Amino acid sequence: MTAATVNAPASFSGPLTNDDVERIRRDFPVLDQLINGKPLVYLDNAATTQKPRPVIDAISNYYLHNNSNVHRGVHTLSQRATDDYEAGREAIRRFINAPDSSEIIYVRGTTEGLNLVASSYGRKFFRAGDEVIITGMEHHSNIVPWQILGKEIGIRLRVIPFNDQGELLMDEYESMLNERTRLVSVVHQSNALGTINPVSSIVELAHARGIPVMVDAAQSIPHLPIDVQAMGADFLTFSGHKMYGPTGIGVLWGRADLLNDMPPYQSGGEMIRSVTYEETIYSVIPHKFEAGTPDIAGAIGLGAAVEYLEAIGMDRIAAYEQALMRYGAERLAATEGVRLIGTAENRGGILSFYMESAHAHDIGTILDAEGIAVRTGHHCAQPVMARYEIPATVRASLSFYNTTEEIDTLIKGIDRVIEVFG
Amino acid sequence: MASDLSDLYQEILLEHNRRPRNFRTLEDATHHADGFNPLCGDEISLQLRLDEDTVGDVGFQGHGCAISRASASLLTQAVKGASSEDAMAMFNEFHRMLTEPEAELNYDLLGDLEMLAGVIAYPTRIKCAVLAWHTLKAAMDGEGIATTE
Numbered sequence: 001m002t003a004a005t006v007n008a009p010a011s012f013s014g015p016l017t018n019d020d021v022e023r024i025r026r027d028f029p030v031l032d033q034l035i036n037g038k039p040l041v042y043l044d045n046a047a048t049t050q051k052p053r054p055v056i057d058a059i060s061n062y063y064l065h066n067n068s069n070v071h072r073g074v075h076t077l078s079q080r081a082t083d084d085y086e087a088g089r090e091a092i093r094r095f096i097n098a099p100d101s102s103e104i105i106y107v108r109g110t111t112e113g114l115n116l117v118a119s120s121y122g123r124k125f126f127r128a129g130d131e132v133i134i135t136g137m138e139h140h141s142n143i144v145p146w147q148i149l150g151k152e153i154g155i156r157l158r159v160i161p162f163n164d165q166g167e168l169l170m171d172e173y174e175s176m177l178n179e180r181t182r183l184v185s186v187v188h189q190s191n192a193l194g195t196i197n198p199v200s201s202i203v204e205l206a207h208a209r210g211i212p213v214m215v216d217a218a219q220s221i222p223h224l225p226i227d228v229q230a231m232g233a234d235f236l237t238f239s240g241h242k243m244y245g246p247t248g249i250g251v252l253w254g255r256a257d258l259l260n261d262m263p264p265y266q267s268g269g270e271m272i273r274s275v276t277y278e279e280t281i282y283s284v285i286p287h288k289f290e291a292g293t294p295d296i297a298g299a300i301g302l303g304a305a306v307e308y309l310e311a312i313g314m315d316r317i318a319a320y321e322q323a324l325m326r327y328g329a330e331r332l333a334a335t336e337g338v339r340l341i342g343t344a345e346n347r348g349g350i351l352s353f354y355m356e357s358a359h360a361h362d363i364g365t366i367l368d369a370e371g372i373a374v375r376t377g378h379h380c381a382q383p384v385m386a387r388y389e390i391p392a393t394v395r396a397s398l399s400f401y402n403t404t405e406e407i408d409t410l411i412k413g414i415d416r417v418i419e420v421f422g
Numbered sequence: 423m424a425s426d427l428s429d430l431y432q433e434i435l436l437e438h439n440r441r442p443r444n445f446r447t448l449e450d451a452t453h454h455a456d457g458f459n460p461l462c463g464d465e466i467s468l469q470l471r472l473d474e475d476t477v478g479d480v481g482f483q484g485h486g487c488a489i490s491r492a493s494a495s496l497l498t499q500a501v502k503g504a505s506s507e508d509a510m511a512m513f514n515e516f517h518r519m520l521t522e523p524e525a526e527l528n529y530d531l532l533g534d535l536e537m538l539a540g541v542i543a544y545p546t547r548i549k550c551a552v553l554a555w556h557t558l559k560a561a562m563d564g565e566g567i568a569t570t571e
Contacts, residue, residue, distance in 0.1 A: 359487035
C-alpha cells in the first residue's frame with residue numbers, strides 16, 4: 001500500500017471509552033455538520049455507514065497516483081493497482097478467516113452475491129421439486145432470486161417462521177430439512193428486527209444432512225467478529241458500504257470446492273484462460289467470477305475499511321454497540337406510544353419501532369427537522385412487516401461512532417412527534 | 423432546507439389525517455383504481471361514480487402517512503361535483519403548487535388543496551401528496567393501478 005497508510009487509525013485497548021469515540025468521530029468528516037440547523041445525528045447505519053478518512057484517502061490515493069487496470073499491463077502503474085487490489089482481497093480473507101484468498105470473490109454487494117449463487121450454483125445443482133430454506137426475516141434480496149429460480153426450474157421455497165420477539169423457531173427449521181433440501185440461505189442479522197440468528201446451529205443441522213448453507217452477513221459483518229471457518233458456512237456474502245467501505249463493492253466468499261464446481265456467472269474479459277471460436281477455457285477462482293474490469297478503487301477502499309475496523313477491534317465494536325442498543329431500547333420502551341419491533345434476546349444495534357399515532361414517514365420528517373437521520377418504511381422486508389401487521393417502522397441503526405447523547409436526542413425528537421401527532 | 427414543521431403539519435391537515443372525509447367504499451362505483459407508493463408502502467384504493475361526466479361520489483380506503491391520507495381526504499372533497507376535466511385541471515394545478523416554487527397559481531381552483539402547499543419544502547414527501555391524485559387519474563382513465571414510480 002502507498003499513501004493510504006498516512007491516516008492509520010490510532011490503537012485502542014480495553015473497552016471503547018467516550019474519549020475513544022470522540023477520537024473515532026473525528027475520522028468521519030461527514031459527521032461534523034449541521035442538518036436543518038441541528039448537529040447531524042446519523043442513525044441510518046443499517047442502510048449505509050459513513051466513511052472514515054483512511055477509506056476516502058485510499059480511494060483518492062488510487063486515483064491520484066496509481067490508476068490503471070489490474071491483471072493486464074506489464075507497466076508499473078498496473079502492477080501497483082493489481083497489488084493494492086489483491087491486498088484488499090487478502091485483508092478481507094484475514095478479516096473473515098477464510099482459508100484462502102482465492103475464495104474471496106469481489107461482487108457489487110450482497111444482492112449480487114446472493115444472485116451469483118442462485119444463478120450459478122442453483123442453476124447447476126437444483127432440479128424441479130428441490131427445496132431452498134430461508135428465514136421469515138429475509139431482505140427481499142434473499143427472497144426474490146430464489147423465486148425467480150423457482151419459476152424457472154420449479155424449486156420450492158420454505159420459510160422458517162419466528163416468534164413475536166423475532167427469534168427463529170428452530171424446531172420448525174429442523175422439521176423442514178429433508179432429502180429434497182438443496183440449500184439453506186439465511187440472514188445472519190435481520191435488517192428490520194436486529195435479530196442475530198444462530199447461524200452455527202443452523203449450519204450444524206443442515207450439515208448433518210449434507211446440505212450447504214449460505215449466510216447473508218450484510219448487517220452482521222460491520223458489527224460482529226466473523227470467522228467463516230468457526231461458523232462452518234459454505235457461502236457468505238456482504239456489502240462494502242455497510243462496513244464503512246465504498247458503495248459498489250462487496251464480497252462473496254465460498255468454499256473453494258463449491259466455487260470450483262460452479263459455472264461462471266457472467267462472461268467476458270478477465271475471467272478466461274484462453275478463447276478460440278470453438279472453445280473457451282475459464283480462469284481459476286476468483287477470476288472465473290470476476291468478468292470485466294472490476295471496481296478497483298472500491299476493492300482498495302474496502303481493504304482500507306477492513307483495516308480500519310481491525311484497528312479498533314470487532315470485539316470492542318460489538319461490546320460498545322451492544323451497550324448503546326440496550327440503552328436505546330430501554331429509553332424507547334419507556335416512551336409512551338412507542339412499540340419496539342424486534343426484541344430478540346440476541347440482537348444487534350437496530351432499534352425498529354412503531355407508533356400508533358404517527359406514520360413512520362411523518363416521524364422521519366419530524367426527526368429530520370431535528371437533524372436526525374433514520375430509515376422509515378418496510379426496509380425491503382415486507383414479509384416481516386406483514387408478520388407484525390404493520391405497514392412500516394422507523395429504524396434507528398447504530399454504529400460505534402454513535403453516542404448515548406445521540407440516543408437522548410432521538411428520544412427528544414420522538415417527544416416532538418408526540419407533540420405534533422398526540 | 424426544511425421550513426418550519428408547522429407549515430407542513432398544519433392543524434387542519436392533522437385533522438384530515440385523524441378523521442379523513444369520504445373514507446369508505448362505494449356501493450355504486452363506476453370507476454376505481456389502486457395506488458401504491460413502493461418507496462414507503464403506502465396503499466390507497468379509490469372509487470368513484472361518474473354521472474355522465476360529473477363526479478357524483480368518491481371514496482377511498484387504505485393506509486399511509488398523514489400527508490397522503492390528508493391529501494386523499496381533501497381530494498374527495500375537491501372533486502365531488504366536478505367534471506372529470508375540472509378534476510384533472512385541479513390535479514395539474516396541485517402538481518404545479520408542489521413542484522414549481524415561483525408558479526402563479528389559480529387559488530380559486532385549488533381551494534382547500536392549498537393547505538398542502540408546505541409540502542414543496544419537503545421534496546421526499548411530494549410523492550405522498552400526489553399518490554391519491556395519480557390514483558384518481560388512473561381510475562378515470564380506466565387503468566386500475568397507479569404508482570408514484
